[in-house]
Amino acid sequence: MKFTNILFENNNGITTITINRPSKLNALNKATIHELHLAFNKAQEDKDAKVILLTGSGEKAFVAGADISEFADFSREEGERLAAEGQTQLFDYVANFSKPVIAAINGFALGGGLELAMAAHFRIASDNAKMGLPEVSLGVIPGYGGTQRLPQLVGKGRAFEMIMTAGMIDARQALEYNLVNHVTTPEDLLSLAEQIAGKIMKNSMVAISAAIKAVNANYEDGVNGFEIEIEEFGRSFGTEDFKEGTSAFLNKRKADFPGK
Known part of the structure; x- marks a missing residue:
């Protein structure tokens, strides 16, 4: 382009x-x-x-x-x-x-x-x-x-x-x-x-994307930012990045996030 x-x-x-x-x-x-x-x-x-x-x-x-x-x-x-x-x-x-x-x-x-x-x-x-x-x-x-x-x-x-x-x-x-x-x-x-x-x-770009959505929700009329945070927090548990991040933490190694 x-x-x-x-x-x-x-x-x-x-x-x-x-x-x-x-x-x-x-x-x-x-x-x-x-x-x-x-x-x-x-x-x-x-x-x-x-x-x-x-x-x-x-x-x-x-x-x-x-x-x-x-x-x-x-x-x-x-x-x-x-x-x-x-x-x-x-x-x-x-x-x-x-x-x-x-x-x-x-x-x-x-x-x-x-x-x-x-x-x-x-x-x-x-x-x-x-x-x-x-x-x-x-x-x-x-x-x-x-x-x-x-x-x-x-x-x-x-x-x-x-x-x-x-x-x-x-x-x-x-x-x-x-x-x-x-x-x-x-x-x-x-x-x-x-x-x-x-x-x-260095961090999970999937989690960062979710954080952007949650933070922005606080500034939207008629939207409960706390509810969006809860939804995005829960959704994070279903990502491969969460599995990698927690596994890396527990095994004392650097995370290699797949971005999924």
Whole structure:
């Protein structure tokens, strides 16, 4: 599969998806959102892909926002359709992806870029990163999940301040806010992401997928997360990974999970 706006690479269980529109600071347009969906779908089907790293090309931006020129003249109905389709096709798809997704934020993550990073399961950032949701400065609000995920991550008050001021925070503030898990130098960003991915891949990917489902259930309206946890916990007992993991523990050896 050939992509125009992204780069796709597999290496030792890690799939790196890079938004590659450096001349546009990797801004998201419809074509890029569609390609990202296809890339994640490809990673889902690839049995060798264990962890997904999501980043941007160049040194300036992860994703500097949505491509405003595409929707500046949209009607109300077109705006609603843009948000609905984008959330379904990419942002919710990433948030509920069954394999771990780590966003490596290299530079600006603004608007749709921060929303994409927040859809990942967790985030790390380079110390030159800047993050924000500037939509109200354009007379609109975040439409790709930003008003929902930001309060979940940083709390209601800080989310309101970030959204209402349309301002940016730096990587250290993002770490203080719990918006990102780690901050490192731009040179070490991907190596740190790969190091974390390596730790993840030592464990049962079947169990991790179940954990993703259980954690996400807590944030779904009308869903009892505790019940989902119980179901997924019980289902784990029927997997080959559980048999291998417990056998390895009891026999004091490293587990070799079959991924089933």
